[in-house]
Amino acid sequence: MKFRTAGRHVKESFKSLLRNGWMTFASISAVTITLVLVGVFMVIMMNLNNVATSIEENVEIRVHIDIAATDKDRTVLEDQIKSLPEVQSVVFSPKGEELDNLITSLGDDGDAFKLFEQDNPLNDVFVVKTKDPEDTLAVVHKIEKFNHAAKVKYGQGTVEKLFSAINISRNVGIVLIIGLLFTAMFLISNTIKITIVARRKEIEIMRLVGATNWFIRWPFFLEGMWLGIVGSIIPIAAVSGIYYYAYDYMIAKLAGSYVEILEFNPFVFQVSGLLLAMGAFIGIWGSVMSIRKFLKI
Amino acid sequence: MIEMKNVMKKYANGVIAANGINVKIGQGEFVYVVGPSGAGKSTFIKMMYREEKPTQGHIRINGINLEKLKNSKVPLLRRNMGVVFQDFKLLPTLTVFENVAFALEVIEENPKFIKKKVMETLDLVGLKHKARMLPTELSGGEQQRVSIARSIVNSPKLVIADEPTGNLDPETSWEIMNIFETINNRGTTIVMATHNKEIVNTIKHRVIAIEGGRIVRDEVRGEYGYEI
Numbered sequence: 001m002k003f004r005t006a007g008r009h010v011k012e013s014f015k016s017l018l019r020n021g022w023m024t025f026a027s028i029s030a031v032t033i034t035l036v037l038v039g040v041f042m043v044i045m046m047n048l049n050n051v052a053t054s055i056e057e058n059v060e061i062r063v064h065i066d067i068a069a070t071d072k073d074r075t076v077l078e079d080q081i082k083s084l085p086e087v088q089s090v091v092f093s094p095k096g097e098e099l100d101n102l103i104t105s106l107g108d109d110g111d112a113f114k115l116f117e118q119d120n121p122l123n124d125v126f127v128v129k130t131k132d133p134e135d136t137l138a139v140v141h142k143i144e145k146f147n148h149a150a151k152v153k154y155g156q157g158t159v160e161k162l163f164s165a166i167n168i169s170r171n172v173g174i175v176l177i178i179g180l181l182f183t184a185m186f187l188i189s190n191t192i193k194i195t196i197v198a199r200r201k202e203i204e205i206m207r208l209v210g211a212t213n214w215f216i217r218w219p220f221f222l223e224g225m226w227l228g229i230v231g232s233i234i235p236i237a238a239v240s241g242i243y244y245y246a247y248d249y250m251i252a253k254l255a256g257s258y259v260e261i262l263e264f265n266p267f268v269f270q271v272s273g274l275l276l277a278m279g280a281f282i283g284i285w286g287s288v289m290s291i292r293k294f295l296k297i
Numbered sequence: 298m299i300e301m302k303n304v305m306k307k308y309a310n311g312v313i314a315a316n317g318i319n320v321k322i323g324q325g326e327f328v329y330v331v332g333p334s335g336a337g338k339s340t341f342i343k344m345m346y347r348e349e350k351p352t353q354g355h356i357r358i359n360g361i362n363l364e365k366l367k368n369s370k371v372p373l374l375r376r377n378m379g380v381v382f383q384d385f386k387l388l389p390t391l392t393v394f395e396n397v398a399f400a401l402e403v404i405e406e407n408p409k410f411i412k413k414k415v416m417e418t419l420d421l422v423g424l425k426h427k428a429r430m431l432p433t434e435l436s437g438g439e440q441q442r443v444s445i446a447r448s449i450v451n452s453p454k455l456v457i458a459d460e461p462t463g464n465l466d467p468e469t470s471w472e473i474m475n476i477f478e479t480i481n482n483r484g485t486t487i488v489m490a491t492h493n494k495e496i497v498n499t500i501k502h503r504v505i506a507i508e509g510g511r512i513v514r515d516e517v518r519g520e521y522g523y524e525i
Contacts (some may be wrong), residue, residue: 005405205386208346209447210376211403213369 005215013222016195023191024227030187031231031282034180035275039239041173042271045166047261052162054260056133061140061154064123069148074124077148081128084142086135095122123150181282188227188286192220196294203295217295220287228283229276236272243268298324298455298486299345304354306340306510314340315351316510322488324454327481329497330490331521332507338490341507342459345488346380347371359454376404378455379448383463385440387432387447393419394428397446404451418450422476438469445476449485456480458489462496474500494521 017024063081065074074092081090093101099120103110116122130139136154144152196203206216247264254261299322306315314337322328330338343349344356347363356363359377366374387396394415401411419425422442432440441461448456458477462470474496481487491497497504497520504519505512514522 002405004408008402201386202388205388205399206403207372208375208380208386209400209403209451210372210374212372215403215405 009218009222012219013226016199016219016223017226019198020191020194023187023194027184027187027191027227027286028231030180030184031228031279032234034177034184034282035232035235035279036238037180038177038278039235039271039275040242041177042274043239043243045170045173046267046271048162048166048169050260050262052166055162059130059133059136059154061128061130061136061143061152063126063128063143063149064151064153065126066148066150067123073148077146078126080146081126081143084139086130086132086139088129088131091127093125093127095120095124098122098125181278184231184282185286185289188224188283189289191227192224192287192290193294195220195223196290217291220291220295221284224283224285224287224290225280226283227286228279228281230279231283232275232279235279236275239271239275240268243271298322298326298359299488300355300357301344302355304344304351304356306337306344306349307352313510315344318354318507318510318512320505320512320515322486324486325481325484327477327487327502328489329502329504329519329521330488330507331492331497331504331523332513333523336507337510338507339459340510342457342488342490345455345457346375346378372404376451377453378457379445379451379453381441381444381448381456381458381461383460385432385437385444385464387440387443389432392429392431393424393435393443396432396443397450400447400450414450415446418446421449421479422446436469437465438472441465441469441473442476445473445480449480453485455486455488458487458491460490460492462491462493467495470496494523497521 063077065077069077078090078092081087099113099116099122102122103113106113128139128143130136140152140154143149203216244264247261250261299320301318301320304315304318305313307313316337318341330341332338340349344351344363345358347366350363358374361374363374388399391399397415397418398411401414406414416425416428419428422445424439424442424446427435427439432443435443441464445456445461456477461477462473465473470493477487477489478500501518504514504516504521506514506519506522
């Protein structure tokens with residue numbers, strides 16, 4: 001396509017946007033609302049996924065050592081655990097430390113447990129980490145068979161529950177968003193239909209004087225694309241702005257825990273790019289629907 | 298130039314608009330197509346610029362076989378012909394100059410060439426001095442002249458006109474006919490569907506009469522032959 005022709009198509013598409021006034025406004029608003037929701041949803045989902053992954057990666061196995069075990073028994077058990085190929089590290093945590101941790105983690109209520117400092121009912125513990133979180137269960141089963149391993153505990157169920165919660169909310173969100181995407185597409189396709197109808201005489205003459213089909217289609221494609229792209233501006237700004245403040249707030253809240261949220265850069269730029277692409281896609285698809293149906297060439 | 302062999306056209310609603318049409322029109326001819334309303338004149342003309350496809354038979358225009366012509370190549374066919382209508386089909390928001398230039402712009406001609414060619418063509422139809430006016434500021438005859446200018450601005454070998462004088466008063470009709478004569482004298486083939494008995498009987502040319510989708514008469518220097 002010649003540069004001059006491209007310029008003509010762009011100009012024509014902008015003229016239509018202005019001429020369609022309220023329909024343009026309605027289409028852009030629909031895209032905007034859809035993409036704001038998509039953006040917020042995407043940010044939350046991607047962060048939850050990230051959190052779940054980091055929790056999963058931090059799953060530790062706690063091997064309670066039999067109270068009756070001697071120091072020698074303990075060393076044997078430690079060696080046995082260390083010899084498992086899936087195990088990454090084994091850390092010994094004596095029962096005194098365990099009690100301190102318990103008291104600290106319960107805060108003010110922990111004081112009640114101070115009484116036990118005289119006669120600690122807890123076990124000494126080996127904290128075991130696996131190389132791959134997926135091996136956790138297999139390792140647990142192996143350790144359970146060793147002598148002097150009284151109880152073997154790991155974050156049973158918590159990760160699974162988190163993942164299933166994420167899955168449910170993701171599915172609900174996706175259905176909602178697909179519905180909204182279709183509404184936006186439908187509005188855009190209606191706007192393009194109006195343009196096609198308004199310009200039918202022009203189209204007829206173009207056909208008569210031998211304009212190629214693509215020459216006739218281009219302005220409509222572009223018009224749809226602009227609707228989508230303009231509609232994605234506010235969502236991009238909103239998501240970026242909100243995340244900028246939310247990030248600072250959450251970082252402060254989460255300080256000290258191993259849960260992390262995704263860094264502003266490059267995450268926000270990735271989301272913005274995705275929103276822009278979705279806007280353009282909705283727009284182009286909406287116009288394709290109308291071009292196919294109403295632009296008989 | 299134009300060749301039709303056993304052309305049939307049956308519309309989806311069952312109407313047969315062409316029923317075995319055989320005709321040859323040579324380069325540089327001027328042909329009137331006459332016949333009562335609903336006889337199939339418009340279909341005959343529309344098949345030439347491939348607005349309608351025949352259900353059967355063969356059509357060749359300028360050596361192009363229309364049955365084998367892909368949809369995407371139809372624009373190339375149309376760049377070699379001009380079409381003029383009863384209702385002018387001008388764009389009201391564009392000036393006279395822009396309306397004529399439109400035909401060259403959409404086929405991506407060079408702007409310098411467009412300017413030169415449009416002014417030449419407007420001169421030919423006698424509207425050079427009204428180039429900046431809008432169609433609504435012109436009389437019907439002048440609007441039809443703009444439409445003719447648009448159809449010939451790309452120097453086509455064939456001009457197809459569907460009742461070009463249908464909306465005009467007799468005097469203006471003569472002016473329009475003079476322009477068609479001039480174009481024809483330059484070697485352009487003209488096929489004109491018309492109901493104008495006076496014109497057909499005065500400016501003598503080949504007459505093809507169509508009735509019920511058939512050619513019932515084809516005379517070299519014919520008469521209109523119908524009472525109005």
